[in-house]
Each structure stands twice: as structure tokens, then as C-alpha cells.
Amino acid sequence: xxxxxxxxxxxxxxxxxxxxxxxxxxxxxxxxxxxxxxxxxxxxxxxxxxxxxxxxxxxxxxxxxxxxxxxxxxxxxxxxxxxxxxxxxxxxxxxxxxxxxxxxxxxxxxxxxxxxxxxxxxxxxxxxxxxxxxxxxxxxxxxxxxxxxxxxxxxxxxxxxxxxxxxxxxxxxxxxxxxxxxxxxxxxxxxxxxxxxxxxxxxxxxxxxxxxxxxxxxxxxxxxxxxxxxxxxxxxxxxxxxxxxxxxxxxxxxxxxxxxxxxxxxxxxxxxxxxxxxxxxxxxxxxxxxxxxxxxxxxxxxxxxxxxxxxxxxxxxxxxxxxxx
Amino acid sequence: xxxxxxxxxxxxxxxxxxxxxxxxxxxxxxxxxxxxxxxxxxxxxxxxxxxxxxxxxxxxxxxxxxxxxxxxxxxxxxxxxxxxxxxxxxxxxxxxxxxxxxxxxxxxxxxxxxxxxxxxxxxxxxxxxxxxxxxxxxxxxxxxxxxxxxxxxxxxxxxxxxxxxxxxxxxxxxxxxxxxxxxxxxxxxxxxxxxxxxxxxxxxxxxxxxxxxxxxxxxxxxxxxxxxxxxxxxxxxxxxxxxxxxxxxxxxxxxxxxxxxxxxxxxxxxxxxxxxxxxxxxxxxxxxxxxxxxxx
Numbered sequence: 360x361x362x363x364x365x366x367x368x369x370x371x372x373x374x375x376x377x378x379x380x381x382x383x384x385x386x387x388x389x390x391x392x393x394x395x396x397x398x399x400x401x402x403x404x405x406x407x408x409x410x411x412x413x414x415x416x417x418x419x420x421x422x423x424x425x426x427x428x429x430x431x432x433x434x435x436x437x438x439x440x441x442x443x444x445x446x447x448x449x450x451x452x453x454x455x456x457x458x459x460x461x462x463x464x465x466x467x468x469x470x471x472x473x474x475x476x477x478x479x480x481x482x483x484x485x486x487x488x489x490x491x492x493x494x495x496x497x498x499x500x501x502x503x504x505x506x507x508x509x510x511x512x513x514x515x516x517x518x519x520x521x522x523x524x525x526x527x528x529x530x531x532x533x534x535x536x537x538x539x540x541x542x543x544x545x546x547x548x549x550x551x552x553x554x555x556x557x558x559x560x561x562x563x564x565x566x567x568x569x570x571x572x573x574x575x576x577x578x579x580x581x582x583x584x585x586x587x588x589x590x591x592x593x594x595x596x597x598x599x600x601x602x603x604x605x606x607x608x609x610x611x612x613x614x615x616x617x618x619x620x621x622x623x624x625x626x627x628x629x630x631x632x633x634x635x636x637x638x639x640x641x642x643x644x645x646x647x648x649x650x651x652x653x654x655x656x657x658x659x660x661x662x663x664x665x666x667x668x669x670x671x672x673x674x675x676x677x678x679x680x681x682x683x684x
Numbered sequence: 685x686x687x688x689x690x691x692x693x694x695x696x697x698x699x700x701x702x703x704x705x706x707x708x709x710x711x712x713x714x715x716x717x718x719x720x721x722x723x724x725x726x727x728x729x730x731x732x733x734x735x736x737x738x739x740x741x742x743x744x745x746x747x748x749x750x751x752x753x754x755x756x757x758x759x760x761x762x763x764x765x766x767x768x769x770x771x772x773x774x775x776x777x778x779x780x781x782x783x784x785x786x787x788x789x790x791x792x793x794x795x796x797x798x799x800x801x802x803x804x805x806x807x808x809x810x811x812x813x814x815x816x817x818x819x820x821x822x823x824x825x826x827x828x829x830x831x832x833x834x835x836x837x838x839x840x841x842x843x844x845x846x847x848x849x850x851x852x853x854x855x856x857x858x859x860x861x862x863x864x865x866x867x868x869x870x871x872x873x874x875x876x877x878x879x880x881x882x883x884x885x886x887x888x889x890x891x892x893x894x895x896x897x898x899x900x901x902x903x904x905x906x907x908x909x910x911x912x913x914x915x916x917x918x919x920x921x922x923x924x925x926x927x928x929x930x931x932x933x934x935x936x937x938x939x940x941x942x943x944x945x946x947x948x949x950x951x952x953x954x955x956x957x958x959x960x961x962x963x964x965x966x967x968x969x970x971x972x973x974x975x976x977x978x979x980x
Contacts, residue, residue: 374817
């Protein structure tokens with residue numbers, strides 16, 4: 360276990376180092392009034408080390424627009440992005456995993472074709488276009504769900520964790536649960552739009568891994584023993600088919616975040632994408648390295664977390680604990 | 685000399701011909717292939733046979749609906765925009781940049797990615813390890829972010845948008861091809877080739893390449909799909925094609941404000957993107973099935 364952890368952390372360390380070098384290059388080239396690079400010496404190496412030390416101590420500089428600390432602002436906006444991604448993931452898993460399992464079980468039948476058509480159209484629709492079309496909905500339905508902003512302006516929620524869904528629960532003595540439901544309503548449509556793309560991915564992955572499992576020898580052996588199909592699927596196939604999806608989905612994380620940021624811009628949600636875009640348009644380039652470091656470090660930590668989680672829950676992956684390579 | 689015209693030998697088909705024969709029997713996939721070919725040709729030669737220039741303004745005919753709606757004009761089949769420019773011409777002009785850019789990205793990234801992936805898989809040691817770490821680092825930067833970075837450094841232009849998208853898609857492709865080749869390397873026929881003393885190049889050409897066709901089609905298809913979506917997304921955000929150029933995403937962005945007045949200005953570019961990706965996927969899926977059946 361220890362050697363496995365050390366190997367993963369080693370990978371994390373080197374990748375993080377490369378990322379800080381990229382951030383340094385951006386900071387050096389783009390940001391006009393950088394305050395966190397010590398430019399008194401002309402040596403790039405010394406400048407990089409001063410930058411690195413500043414980053415490690417959490418000193419990311421201040422916004423040129425409102426003089427707020429960039430790191431705190433960025434983290435607050437990023438929390439809202441993560442909220443959106445998580446809700447989208449929940450929606451799409453609810454729809455996609457059953458569909459994917461069905462598609463894998465009844466491969467090459469009419470049901471499978473219907474499911475794959477759904478999956479394909481989810482992939483083909485560009486998310487920003489679906490977002491724009493959804494903006495038309497209030498004209499059709501009336502004001503059923505809000506399509507603009509993070510939270511209604513009547514609620515004043517102090518930022519404690521940055522996750523608005525949790526923060527609104529802290530002010531229940533003031534507003535009751537209304538603030539929470541208002542936040543949920545604001546998040547619902549963007550999350551649905553995001554889940555279009557995610558559903559496709561999860562259906563494909565689930566279907567593929569389900570097909571592979573159903574072809575394997577131990578399923579044939581279970582059939583030969585005379586178990587019913589229902590029992591085989593629920594007792595044997597599912598628990599072997601579902602875990603391999605998670606690391607596959609992890610590789611898509613950066614694409615998912617990229618789509619989530621686009622959706623934020625379309626729906627005018629206060630998130631990472633909106634923050635980056637509006638700051639860049641206003642000429643505050645200092646947000647770029649900070650935003651990059653926040654997003655990439657999130658993805659890095661998340662990947663390693665998933666690696667460790669996979670070793671814990673999946674017996675097949677546990678082999679990598681003992682392998683020397 | 686014996687000339688035997690009566691009893692012709694059966695010609696043995698090459699594997700590619702065999703796959704092609706199977707592919708031709710799949711009707712939907714063939715339709716999708718022709719659809720894409722016609723679309724590419726039409727958008728290439730659009731300036732020659734469309735009656736209206738995409739930039740020609742007409743103050744008398746602004747915001748016309750498609751001709752099958754009340755008040756439409758048969759001269760403008762899909763209507764006109766807020767400056768009286770013909771929607772259909774603009775659509776094909778936009779398709780030039782979106783589809784053409786996506787095809788260029790697909791060709792460049794798949795050639796480059798396959799070369800890097802193969803050299804990483806076939807060599808060992810420091811080179812492969814350095815590549816792995818660099819790839820891991822690049823994989824964690826979302827495409828939108830890398831596009832923003834490149835555009836902040838070099839300024840927004842269509843070429844920079846294409847470069848940014850290629851840079852963000854390249855690591856994914858390298859990872860895909862690397863995994864496919866790695867799996868192939870452990871097979872016994874590869875070991876047999878190696879024992880014969882085949883060079884790496886020969887090993888790749890005759891041992892690996894014919895056997896990784898199917899995963900390659902899948903990742904190239906994915907590459908194309910994401911390239912189309914991302915070119916349109918960057919265009920929508922205003923980082924792609926700059927103004928005299930039109931591109932499907934920027935077409936949507938320019939008419940978002942008019943969405944209540946004339947919703948079809950937003951609808952048609954979106955449907956076009958949808959159709960392009962859908963048909964490309966159907967075509968690739970048909971090809972993939974043909975390859976699988978051909979191998980069996």
C-alpha cells in the first residue's frame with residue numbers, strides 16, 4: 360500500500376511541477392502588473408522559484424479590477440462549477456446507467472438501437488446550443504424554472520463553504536428552506552443541459568463494460584449452473600461491470616469541466632467559466648494562471664482519489680498494489 | 685505459354701477490399717458517407733453556385749422567415765438575418781470553417797498523435813516516461829482553458845483557435861493510440877515478429893497497424909466529434925473566427941439577441957452541427973462494424 364501511495368504521489372508531484380511551470384510562463388508573458396514574481400533579478404530560474412514559493416504559501420496576487428485576493432475568489436467560483444458538475448452527474452447517472460445496462464444485456468436488438476440512438480443524439484447536440492434553446496423555454500412554459508443567475512437577489516447568503524447549496528442551509532432560520540429550493544431551481548436547467556453530454560458517455564461506457572462482462576466465462580458458468588438470468592445480472596454481472604466505468608469517466612473530467620464552463624457562460628451563472636471570461640474581457644489577465652492552477656489541481660487530486668478508491672472497491676485493480684512495475 | 689481464360693482463378697481480396705465489401709452492405713452507413721461527402725463538396729464549392737454572397741446585405745428583406753412560413757421568400761430558402769443576408773449562404777460559408785477546420789484538426793492530430801503514441805509505446809526508458817508525465821499534465825488542462833490561454837497570449841483568431849483545440853485533443857489521442865498499441869504488443873504474433881528480427885518500423889507497419897484499425901476508428905471518430913463541438917463552442921464565445929469570417933458557432937452567437945424575433949436564425953446552425961456529428965458517427969460506426977466483421 361505504501362509503495363503504491365508513494366508512486367501515485369510521485370506522479371502528482373511531477374505533474375504539478377510541470378503545471379506550475381506552465382502557469383509561470385503565462386504569468387510572465389500575459390500578466391502586466393504581476394506582483395508575485397520577483398523581477399529584481401534577470402535570472403528566470405530565480406524568478407520561477409520566487410513564484411513557486413509564493414504559490415506554496417497561498418499568495419496568488421490580487422485582482423486588478425476589484426483588488427480582491429484572486430485565490431479566494433477563484434475557489435468560490437469554482438465551488439459553484441463543481442456543484443453544477445455534480446448535479447449533472449447525478450441526473451445523468453440516474454438515466455444512463457439503467458439504459459446502458461439494458462443496452463449491454465440486449466445487444467443488437469431493437470431496444471439497443473433505440474438506446475444507442477438516444478446516446479448518439481446526446482453527443483451530437485452541442486451543449487451551448489441546447490443551452491440557448493433552453494433559454495427560450497420561459498417564453499413557452501411561463502416562469503416555471505429560472506434560467507438566469509445563481510440565486511434570486513432577494514436572498515442574502517453569506518459565503519461559508521462556497522457551495523451555495525450548503526450555504527443556503529445555514530440561513531434556514533432566516534429564510535426557511537426557500538433559499539435552498541431557489542438555488543436548486545436555478546441549478547436544475549443548467550445541470551440538465553450538462554447531463555445531455557454526460558448521459559451519452561455513461562451509456563456508452565456502461566454498455567461496453569456490460570457486454571464484456573456478459574461474454575466472460577464466469578457468466579457462462581453461472582448459466583451452466585442453471586441460475587436465472589435475473590439472478591446472474593444482479594448478483595454477478597452488475598458488480599463487475601460498474602466499477603471499470605469510474606476511471607474511464609475520470610479521463611473525461613476535463614471535457615466535462617470545459618462544457619460546464621460553457622454552460623455557465625450561456626446561463627450567466629457565477630462560476631469559473633463566467634469569471635474567467637468576464638475578467639479576460641475586462642483585461643484582468645491575472646485570473647488566467649490562478650484559474651488554471653485551481654482547475655488542474657482539482658483534476659489531479661480527484662484522479663488520485665479515484666485511483667485509491669478503485670483499489671479499495673475493486674479486487675481487480677488491487678493487483679496494482681503488489682505489482683513492482 | 686498457357687493462357688487460361690476459361691477458368692479464371694478466384695482473386696483473393698485484400699483485407700481492405702473485404703472490409704469495404706462488408707461496409708457497402710450497410711445501407712445507413714453508406715448514406716451517411718455520401719451525406720458527408722456531399723456536404724464537404726457543397727461547402728467547398730458554395731461560392732460558385734449559391735446565388736447570394738454570404739456578405740451581401742439587403743435592407744428591404746430583413747429577418748425573413750424560411751420560405752415555407754408566412755411571409756417567406758423563395759429567393760431566400762432559409763430566410764435572412766438582421767442585415768438581410770441570406771441564411772443558407774451564411775450557413776454553408778460557416779460550414780466551410782467549422783467542417784474544414786475539424787477535418788484539418790482530425791488529419792493533423794491523428795497523424796501526429798499516432799506517431800508520438802507509437803514511438804512512446806515501442807520505445808522504453810526515459811523518453812516514454814517523460815512523455816507520460818507531460819501528457820498527464822496536458823490532459824488535466826480543459827480545452828476551453830487552453831484555448832483561453834493561447835488566445836490571451838497570441839490574440840483571438842481562427843488559426844489560434846484551431847491550434848488550441850489541437851493541443852487539447854492531442855493528449856487524448858496519444859493516450860488512446862498508446863493504450864491500443866500497448867495491448868497489441870503483448871500478443872503472440874507480435875512476439876513472433878520480434879523474434880524474426882523485425883525492426884520497429886516493420887513491426888508497426890505489418891504487425892500492429894492492421895490489428896489496431898478498430899480502436900483507431902473509434903478514437904478518430906471521437907476526435908472529429910469533439911473538434912466540431914469545440915470549434916463551434918469557441919466560435920460561440922467569440923474566440924474563434926473573427927468578424928468577416930463566419931462559423932457555425934459565431935452564427936449562433938450573433939443571432940442570440942434576436943432569438944425571440946426570429947428563432948430559426950439560431951435553430952438552423954445548431955441543426956447543421958447536429959447533422960454533421962450524427963452522420964459522422966453513423967459512418968464511423970458502420971466502418972467499425974465492418975472492420976470487426978472482417979476480422980472475424
